[in-house]
Amino acid sequence: MKIQIxxxxxxxxxxxxxxxSDKIVIDGSTTVGPIAxxxxxxxxxxxxxxxxxxxxSGSGNGAKSMVNGTCDVAIMxxxxxxxxxxxxxxxxxxPVAHVVSLDGLPILxxxxxxxxxxxxxxxxxxxxxxISNWKEVGGPDKAIVTISRDTNxxxxxxxxxxxxxxxxxxxxxxxVGSNGAIRQRVQSTPAxxxxxxxxxxxxxxxxxxxxxxxxxxxxxQTGEYPVARPLFMYTDGYPKLGxxxxxxxxxxxTEDGQEMVEEIGFVxxxxx
Amino acid sequence: xxxxxxxxxxxxxxxxxxxxxxxxLGQSFLFLITSLSTFAVFxxxxxILKDAIPFFKLEGFTxxxxxxxxxxxxSPAEFGALPIFVGTGLVTLGAVxxxxxxxxxxxxxxxxxxxxxxxxxxxPVIEVLAAIPSVAYGFFALxxxxxxxxxxxxxxxxxxxxxxxxxILALLVIVLGDLLIDKLRKQIPNPKxxxxxxxxxxxxxxxxxxxxxxxxxxxxxxxxxxxxxNVSIILGIMALPTVVSVSEDALQAAGRELREGSYxxxxxxxxxxxxxIIPASISGILAAVILGVMRAIGETMxxxxxxxxxxxxxxxxxxxLQPIRTLxxxxxxxxxxxxxxxxSSRFHVLFAMAFCLLAFSFIMxxxxxxxxxxxxxKLGK
Numbered sequence: 001m002k003i004q005i006x007x008x009x010x011x012x013x014x015x016x017x018x019x020x021s022d023k024i025v026i027d028g029s030t031t032v033g034p035i036a037x038x039x040x041x042x043x044x045x046x047x048x049x050x051x052x053x054x055x056x057s058g059s060g061n062g063a064k065s066m067v068n069g070t071c072d073v074a075i076m077x078x079x080x081x082x083x084x085x086x087x088x089x090x091x092x093x094x095p096v097a098h099v100v101s102l103d104g105l106p107i108l109x110x111x112x113x114x115x116x117x118x119x120x121x122x123x124x125x126x127x128x129x130x131i132s133n134w135k136e137v138g139g140p141d142k143a144i145v146t147i148s149r150d151t152n153x154x155x156x157x158x159x160x161x162x163x164x165x166x167x168x169x170x171x172x173x174x175x176v177g178s179n180g181a182i183r184q185r186v187q188s189t190p191a192x193x194x195x196x197x198x199x200x201x202x203x204x205x206x207x208x209x210x211x212x213x214x215x216x217x218x219x220x221q222t223g224e225y226p227v228a229r230p231l232f233m234y235t236d237g238y239p240k241l242g243x244x245x246x247x248x249x250x251x252x253x254t255e256d257g258q259e260m261v262e263e264i265g266f267v268x269x270x271x272x
Numbered sequence: 273x274x275x276x277x278x279x280x281x282x283x284x285x286x287x288x289x290x291x292x293x294x295x296x297l298g299q300s301f302l303f304l305i306t307s308l309s310t311f312a313v314f315x316x317x318x319x320i321l322k323d324a325i326p327f328f329k330l331e332g333f334t335x336x337x338x339x340x341x342x343x344x345x346x347s348p349a350e351f352g353a354l355p356i357f358v359g360t361g362l363v364t365l366g367a368v369x370x371x372x373x374x375x376x377x378x379x380x381x382x383x384x385x386x387x388x389x390x391x392x393x394x395x396p397v398i399e400v401l402a403a404i405p406s407v408a409y410g411f412f413a414l415x416x417x418x419x420x421x422x423x424x425x426x427x428x429x430x431x432x433x434x435x436x437x438x439x440i441l442a443l444l445v446i447v448l449g450d451l452l453i454d455k456l457r458k459q460i461p462n463p464k465x466x467x468x469x470x471x472x473x474x475x476x477x478x479x480x481x482x483x484x485x486x487x488x489x490x491x492x493x494x495x496x497x498x499x500x501x502n503v504s505i506i507l508g509i510m511a512l513p514t515v516v517s518v519s520e521d522a523l524q525a526a527g528r529e530l531r532e533g534s535y536x537x538x539x540x541x542x543x544x545x546x547x548x549i550i551p552a553s554i555s556g557i558l559a560a561v562i563l564g565v566m567r568a569i570g571e572t573m574x575x576x577x578x579x580x581x582x583x584x585x586x587x588x589x590x591x592x593l594q595p596i597r598t599l600x601x602x603x604x605x606x607x608x609x610x611x612x613x614x615x616s617s618r619f620h621v622l623f624a625m626a627f628c629l630l631a632f633s634f635i636m637x638x639x640x641x642x643x644x645x646x647x648x649x650k651l652g653k
Contacts, residue, residue, distance in 0.1 A: 145496040150581070150605045151345040160345075168343050171355065171584030174498060174595045177576065177605065181414070188419040191495050 022244045027055040028062020028075035029154050030178065031197055032231045035100060036075050038260045039251045043244075050244045059154035066234055067091060072245060074234040077103070077154030095234045100252040102267040104198040104220040105159055105227040106207035108183065110190045115139040117209040120226055123163050126193060129170030134191065146173040147185050147194035155179065158229045159195055195227070199265020217267045231266065317630065324627040327351075327620035336624065342583035342597075344606060344618045351621050355585045357628075359500070359596030360569065363579065366504025366592055367511055367568035372561055374508070375515030379560075382516070383523040384531075384545055395517065402513035406573040413506045413578035418497030425494035425593075430486035437482060445474045494593055498580040501592040506574050511564035518563055522556020523549055555647035562640040566633055569600075576601040599625045 026036050033056035040052040055071075062074035063084040069091070080088075080095055088095050107123055109115060115138055118126075125131040127146050135141045148169060149156040160166065176182055179196040186194045187204040198215060201207045207215050211226055219225040239245040251257040258268035283291070328336070331351055339352025378398065382391050421428060452474075453466045460466040526549050534544040550557070580595020583602075587594070603622045 143495045152605060152607075157345075166347075168341075168346055171340070171342075172582055172595075174496065175581035175597075175605070181577075184415065185418075185498065188415075189422055189496060 022050045024050065024052045024073060024245055024248055025055075025065075025071045026052065026073040026075060026233075027057060027065040027071040028073075029059040029077040029231070030056045031059075031077040031103065031153075031155060032075035032100070032233070034199075034264045035231065035252075035261060035266065036073070036233070038264060039248060039257065042256065042260065043248050043251065047244065047247075052248070058152055059157075060152065062234070063088075063095075066095060066236065067093060069093065069236075072235065073249065076232045076234060077229070078157045079232065080234065094237045096236070096238050098233045098235065098249050098252075099230040099269055100233050101231050101261040101269060102220050103229055103231055104215040104225050104267070105155065105162070105195045105229070106198060106201050106215040107210055107227070108186045108194045108196060108201070108205040108207055110186060110192060111204070111206045112190055113139055113206065115208065117212065119211050120163055123193075123210065124165065124167065127164060127169050127173060128167060129172055132172075142191040145189055145192045146170070147182055147189075147192055148173050148175050149179070149182065149195075150175045150177055155195070155197065159227070162227050162229070163195075197265070198267065217262070220267045230269075320623055320627050320630060323620055323623035327617060327624040330617050330620065336621070340583075340585060342602075344621060349617060351617065353599075353602075353621075353625065355583045356597050356599055356602055356625070358585045358589060359579070359583075360598040360600075362500050362586070362590070362592065362596055363503050363507060363575065363598055364565060364569045366500060367507035368561070368565055370505055370508025371511040371515050371564045371568070375512050375560065375564065376519055376557060378512075378516045379520040379523055379557075380545055380550070382520050384541070384549065395520065398516050399513050401509065406510065406571060407577075409506050409510055410574040410577035413502055413574055414498065417502055417506065418578060421494050421497035421499075421502055425497070426490040426492050429489040429492060433486050433489060434482065437485075441478045441482065445471070445478055449474055492593075496580060496595055498578050498595055499593050500579065500586065500596045503575050503579045503596075504592060506578065507568040507571055510571060510574070511567040514567050515560045515564040518560035519553070519557045522553035522560065525556065526552040555644040558643050558647075559640050562636055566636060569629070569632065572600040572604050576604050581605065599629050 024040075026040070028036075033054060036054045040054055044050060044052055054075075057065075059076040059078055062071070062076050063080055065071040066074035067084065067087045074095070079097065085095060107118065113134070115134065118137060122131065122137055126137075126144055127148070129146075131137060132144055133141065134144055146169075148159070160169070174185070176185060179200045182194040182196045183200050183202075183205055186192045198217070198220065201215070213219050213225045215225045215227070220228045233249060235245065235249060239249055252261060252269065258270070261268045336351055336353050337357075338354055339350065340355050341350040341352040342356060343350040382395055386394065449467065449471050452470050453463050456466050456470075457463070460469070530548055530552055531544055534548040539547065575598045579598060579601060581597045581601055582595040583597045584594075586592070586596060603625055606618070606622055
């Protein structure tokens, strides 16, 4: 899905710092996409001369665009892989990571499920297929339906790293294409278990305590909640101070930026 | 050009040259366009094969076709596509099981039973099914049909069994009963008495069987609604307009003379349809079935959204209540992460799958071509 935010052309404007017709192209994760779009709208409102486009095509595609030199900012919900770094270095590109916010991955179940709490170990065994019935973890006698993001997404890679510990998810697991689809499947399936970004938890699904910690902005920020990750924006080298790119990439450090991050449902990196 | 006496009818040399040139131009232009579309097919084959071959060079054939472990993003990556092939086959079979009986009955009804005016209204309505975008079908399958199957799966399945098996078994009882009465003519000479004995027995047996089956299905609990059954039904409905309209055209093409000839020999309407019209248009019906199969096997959006995408062979293999994964959905889902940069096997494996799909539809096309030719020969057309 490509969403383009085009700058409104203003007739006579005093661009605060930007030169005429500057352009920032952003590509990558669907998870970080909303943050990038909010930042872009915010920045373009203040600097109408700068044109920012945001495409959401997945973390892997973001890295690909960065390597191919077709984007200025790669938004990613996972760190770049070794292979991606190597491919970038071969082309003379130096990816620099900017952590723009934090995100937890709540483990979601149907609201009718009496289970309140699991350990990371139990979640792993459920996804491995070793625990296949809810009664084994104190729930009703129902076969567990495991639901995962597709192997294409940064969310999947985070889960694979933090929960699965690089072990492979069992073949019975169902795969869906977006965070929203995970929530949809969990809220309509009484025996389901799934995982999605913190911003996707609402009344229709129940987030479980993991290792005794309930996923929330505070527990993610303090690092207590075990399934949490940083969200990245990558640039080619550190942007030159004062340029529009530099201003854009540092929005998350401002108070407005942090408020935007919180509003979308993620956790700001710094407390203000 | 031969010159005749009437000079008024002869074109001047310049005009005839003009005409010849424009004819040539027109012909070559049309030929160019035709060959372009032919070349497109060859180019598709060439480019898919070009990117599929490196996969087999890198990973060999055995794992791809025989292993059940599909972990393209793992390290080391595993590319066992067997469950994906099985999933594709299962869903296609399921879609055929839904679309073919429904589609052919609907086509017969449209061409031979309904009055012309009703047919003119009903056929376009069925064809509207083809105009609905596949993502809308997928959304319906995921948001409406899957929860329905989960919550009321037992009731839906047992009513389905009654609706589908009921009429079929009733027909079977009638045919079997008639055959038995014929066989027992020596023991029980009066067919009315024989019928009075045989039909109730057969009928009760069938009813008991149906009751048993439906109560068993009623107790069934479907844990996940995004499964092969869900997708099969939706794909069957999507293939329906193709099957109906192509086979209805074939039935129509059988012609009025054939029907009238059959009636003239004293055949009833049922006999005419079953023994004359359907055999006469069997090649068209087969073509319709194959087109329906192609529609089902190539559909991506619905299976990506509602099949569950679990790369595992169901247990037992025909269990349509378990989630499956298909070739098309795998190609669509894995595309973003797979590229030259981050691992070439993962990129080329998708082309290998695309090639398998292409090869399959090519074979299907060939088979349908052969069937049509054969049946034409048999009919002496």
